[in-house]
Amino acid sequence: MSLVVELCGLPGAGKSYLAREVVASAIEVDVAVRLPTTAIGPDVASARRIGRKLSLVTGETLRRPVASAGSMRRIVGSGQGGVGPVASRWVQWAATQRLMALARSTPGVHLFDEGVTQALWSLGLRGDPSTTLAALRQTGGRWSHPDLIIALDPPIEVIEDRLSQRRSRHSRLQELADAGVRRAELSRGRELLGRLLDWWVEVLPSEVSVVRLGEGPGASRLGGASVLAAIEARLHPSGIEIG
Secondary structure, X not given: OEEEEEEEEOOOOOHHHHHHHHHHHHHHOOOOEEOHHHHHOOOOXXXXXXXXXXXXXXXXXXXXXXXXXXXXXXXXXXXXXXHHHHHHHHHHHHHHHHHHHHHHOOOEEEXXXXXXXXXXXXXXXXXXXHHHHHHHHHXXXXXXXXXXXXXXXXXXXXXXXXXXXXXXXXXXXXXXXXXXXXXXXXXXXXXXXXXXXXXXXXXXXXXXXXXXXXXXXXXXXOOXXXXXXXXXXXXXXXXXXXX
């Protein structure tokens, strides 16, 4: 059986770094953890990454044409501010859906550092995700979702420092030169993420577990050990063996 895990958080929260740390730590305890998004991550050459994403989008569209068309319509109507942002949000959503479907059919633990929650967060940061959320609520079982969501919530100051040191420019928050504006956007993004996590708990309480790591109320310590502990806690009650 498979377990699909998503790390989510603000840009600079440490999702990719933590994912690699979890894989390394898991090897030490003889647990196999795969990273499906590595093939389309920012470290992949641009032309190859775009080609792979388009292949995933095509596969998802052919697999679920009606659902895919509905998702596209909702993204277009969500107020993303132009063709470019709409295309970006659509590719992010469709590629993630395809990767999660493939992971679901493969035994083992599959750890996403960019997943469904992050796609919904990107949609809500630029526009209104309410229509998409309402549609997902009504179409359970017809779209792919994680089994376990682990939200990373380090202090805003840490995130600002990490964003300023990044070489890659794949977050629009890095383009905000005004520190006050950037901090306001980060705070708004954190609030949006909190609402999305609450939405998961409300909509799929028996199917999706949500764990918060960082500085929020009731949050556990941020680190690879905490992520592995959350994975083990999700696996053991079900008696699933990782392989």
